[in-house]
Amino acid sequence: MTVLQVVALLVVAIAGTATVAVRNPARQVIVASFHGLALTIMFFVYAAPDVALSQLTVSTIAVPIMALLALAKLRRQGEDE
Amino acid sequence: MLTSLVVLVPILSATALAAASPFLPGRRGISAVAAVAGCAGLTAILLARTGTYTVTWFAGWHPRGDAAIGIAFAVDGIGAGLALFVGALGVVALVLSARLVQAETLLFDALAVLFVAAMVGFCLSGDIFNMFVFFELMSVSAYILVGYEVRQRAPLEGSLTFAVTNTVGSILLLFGIGLLYNKTGALNLAQIGRALEHGPLDLGVVVAFALITVGLLVKAGVVPFHLWMADAYAVAPTPICILLAGAFSELGLYAVFRILWTAFGGAFAGQEDALRAVFVGAGALTGVVGAAMCLLQHHLKRMLAFATIAQVGMFLVGLGLLTADGTAGAAVWVVGDGLVKAALFALVAVVQHREGKVTEAALHGRARDLWPLGLAFAFGALTIASVPPTGSFLGRSIVEDAALKLDGYRWVPALLAVVTAVVGGALLRAAARVFAGWGQRAPDDPYAEDRDAQDEPDERDGGADRADPFLWVPAVLLLGAAVVWGVLPGLRDSVAGAAAAFVDTDAYAAAVLDGAHHAVHAPTIHPPSITGYLYAAGSVAGALAIGAAGIAGLGGRLPRAVRATADGARALHSGRPTDYVAWLAAGATALTGVLALVLT
Amino acid sequence: MLAYVVAVWLLVVGIVGIVTSRHLVHLVLCITVTQSSTYVLLLAVGFRENGTGRAPIFADLPPGTPVVDPIVQALTLTDVVVEATVTALLLALTVQVAKRFGTVDPDELGALRG
């Protein structure tokens, strides 16, 4: 196991824990994206560039956009009430 | 060729319907029914032409040596039979949905067809990851179909708890698949079986099996993974309830035992006693909890949902006996009960369609003029209590015979009798109150205060005085089919053969990996014995007694401790996804721990 | 071995997050953390240190070079897509729940009880 792998794995574990621990959803979306980026790096290190690219598109484009749009809707709802 | 068409035809139909939907608003047709009927027809031909096993390698990648690199559909009698049953229920569901579901686009039809296609593919697949994919496909379609009536609170919540718990379940399933791949380097069930055959039975294998089982039992609704099920099944559109209660849960059990026999058959050889105790114990617990909760309900569809949980427990007992005849009995029973439950859901829909309500209290005596349908409902309730000569009776008596052959399981017939009697009794009570107005009005349910208000526009309000023949004719036909299923000539022999092929690890592996045909020894299954009739008479009498006691309002006079326990049990079904996931974690830990203890 | 521990850790932490969640969007993102445990597990299973741990892409490699297991990578690829779609569905349900009854706290749900 290389140093790079160890570091990548530890970052993934820490980012995952942080995603759970952050309770404010808007901030959590950012942390979750970071967790996704950490996973992307880990996949590259583990010789899986295809999966890494998928994870990159999912965690930096698809999920944040969806989550932020959902949160925007929820916030609007709050304003209306 | 035929095998792949069975899934390609409904998939193509579903996508075509969806592609047309934006341009044909409001158009409903028989195209979806035709698609599912076509799928069922092809499955019937496949079943008829399947000797012992039919193996198809997609994209033509046959195994080389012992290494399977492609995906195979490995069809046997049980798999194809179950697929045919799914297709048949799908036709019924789509016919009923013409009346019961207000759809403005073809998207509902498309998703329902896709749901059926996924279940059929799941029954036929012989590759564990491919099973996971079909499992996810049927789950995702089901989440949407359950939440279809988004304007109301209950379906939305039902869909959400369903989606959250089942997603966690499928993560555990996939984790188990990962562990198994690590051990065996294989995804094909037969190849996994060969790889595990000679290896030591270590913790890795046991934990992999435990996680896979947990993931699938969440779908089946085995206690304590059942909590989401009543919530989702009680609120889905009735046609979807028929598919969910009749087939979806049972597919979870099917997969547990498909994987157990084909992939772990060699590894667990010699450990049958321990495994049997675990499975029959879980089944018994599920049966008892499901039946008790069914008795406590006053919401008709929720009652049927808990009846399904109780039945899943009984099927698990039958399959968990780990013999060919136990498997055969469970298979017959699944179909028999599935037909009856579909009929009962349709009859509830007749009343709900007309009155716009679904609780005993609100419907008290409201359906007096529909007394013939009340008789049909009562007959259905008695069938669940396995009145001869229905398919439920035949299946149950085969399971009983199988249990009596095993030391230490002579109590199983009594358990089956009690559970079926309680479920049947609860349904009889509801029938008497709704269709005859007998006895006291049911108490207002403290846990379902706002339910009637919410359910008001659940199904389209016909406003007609008479019952809709579009709904009750299929129901009566289904009840007829349930009776015919019990007396179908030659059924016992063919199911015995199919069950023997289902549990034969070596013959399956030879057929899949070597293309070789091994003879399979089918057990002889005798017609129901006198004991079988006696137990059936016992549970029918019990059901009548429980029904009568319920009408007389004896439930309120039970000792305080019993009522407190019942209230406690109901409070656990809290409707909160967070609680449900906590229970899931508890169940997963318990099952993994127990299996690790008894198997290693 | 560390990879396996991290996979198990993500699984456990994710479930703890789901169970203690007080906001549905938070709950959905906790599910994605739980899901990521399976990616880590699968890729760790497929990775081999013998040879050089090369990616299974022969654009610049001579055929026959030892590479890591491509099958688990294909499985993970499928898994990533499935996870993204389930996330989308759950978020849509969350938006509807908020719209219909003005709450995003999973503990306030429970129209169906008992």
Next chain:
Amino acid sequence: MSRLARTRLVAVTVLLAGLGGLLVAALAEQPAPDAPPPPSAKLSTSVVVHERHATNVVAGVTFDLRSLDTLGEELILFAAAGGVSLLLRGQRKEQEAAQARERADARRQELPAAVRATAAILVGPLLVFGAYIVSHGQLTPGGGFQGGVIIAAVLLLAYAGGQMLAAGGLDPTKLLEALHALGAAAFALVGLAGLIFGGVALVNVVALGVSGQLLSTGTILILEVVVGIEVAAAIALIFSELLDQALLRGS
């Protein structure tokens, strides 16, 4: 944190510590990290390289050896996208939907002009980039899914930039709905073509070319493109439904 949540937290932590311990113990006895890869992995690699002429083995496994899984995966995406639009629209009437869209258009005009201009400038190059990723998946990392998500994001950008209006009278949501369904259907049709022309569902029935070239891999490339369309349309549909919700007040 409420009492309920705290009780659950304690109970679940204790339970999961047990489960986690079992899992780690189970993983401790796994094959050594330098053990040879399983035979099916080695066989898959050589089959993809030599018999399917693809240089990206993962793409070969995804789109040929295990293409049935990928068909299922695309159908999951198809179902989810349909489901999202079904759930979010809540069966509202066509007229309401049209009004909602008008209001959404009006709100979009509020975006600063600079943002819209940037979006418009980025659209073209990013689309080309997405298409490149889609079409080279069988040779290098990337492929239908990754490129599809990029294209979906570009479509969102184009929508935000107001470019979509140039598409004419066609309702873009309707177009996306039809397109994602057609993408899923096309995958199944490729499977059917295998059955008709090759006797086995999903088998390759297109002539192979020289390894390393764009057109070397027969159905793998076709499926990459089909999946690219399906993913782009489905994800864009999900985005646009959520965006509609976010831009609407109330209802």
